[in-house]
Amino acid sequence: MRVISGTLKGRRLTAPAGMATRPTADRIKESVFNILAGNVQTKRVLDLFAGSGALGIEALSRGAASAVFVDQAKAALSAIRRNIRDLGLEDRSRVIQWNILKNLNCLVPERDAFDLVFLDPPYETAAVSPALAGLSSCGILTPGARVIIEHSSREPIVQPMGTLVLIDQRRFGKTLVSFMDSVL
Numbered sequence: 001m002r003v004i005s006g007t008l009k010g011r012r013l014t015a016p017a018g019m020a021t022r023p024t025a026d027r028i029k030e031s032v033f034n035i036l037a038g039n040v041q042t043k044r045v046l047d048l049f050a051g052s053g054a055l056g057i058e059a060l061s062r063g064a065a066s067a068v069f070v071d072q073a074k075a076a077l078s079a080i081r082r083n084i085r086d087l088g089l090e091d092r093s094r095v096i097q098w099n100i101l102k103n104l105n106c107l108v109p110e111r112d113a114f115d116l117v118f119l120d121p122p123y124e125t126a127a128v129s130p131a132l133a134g135l136s137s138c139g140i141l142t143p144g145a146r147v148i149i150e151h152s153s154r155e156p157i158v159q160p161m162g163t164l165v166l167i168d169q170r171r172f173g174k175t176l177v178s179f180m181d182s183v184l
């Protein structure tokens with residue numbers, strides 16, 4: 001697993017040990033960032049179910065202003081912290097241990113709202129809808145914020161989802177990548 005583009009292009013990332021984390025395939029990550037084009041620079045990024053932090057780190061490499069990484073698993077948090085430290089991103093990153101399915105109250109104290117959110121929960125765990133509901137209800141998104149969800153094609157996005165509107169979906173085998181915008 002590596003950073004695909006930007007200032008950290010080619011740098012390797014550490015993944016959490018074991019099978020609990022499913023890293024985003026490089027071709028899916030590259031496709032997502034190609035779709036985003038230049039709409040990453042200066043953005044405040046939120047990486048939920050962050051795993052290794054690969055998506056948030058890719059955004060930082062491409063010019064995002066900052067990133068907050070949220071996961072519950074200790075192995076994932078350790079990998080994220082190591083990747084941030086090894087890549088010298090401590091001044092633009094924050095790591096939070098939290099049960100995302102419970103709520104997203106851990107983000108309420110954030111000074112600034114988020115412009116770009118990556119949501120990559122474990123497949124087929126019914127985690128997508130509660131995470132989106134929490135994201136929509138906690139008031140941490142800028143108007144027009146983009147939310148990108150990587151999920152199983154067998155776990156569809158329920159519409160409507162509060163202030164989030166589905167604008168696009170792309171299929172990569174058994175994986176769907178859904179793009180939602182915040183319409184506050």
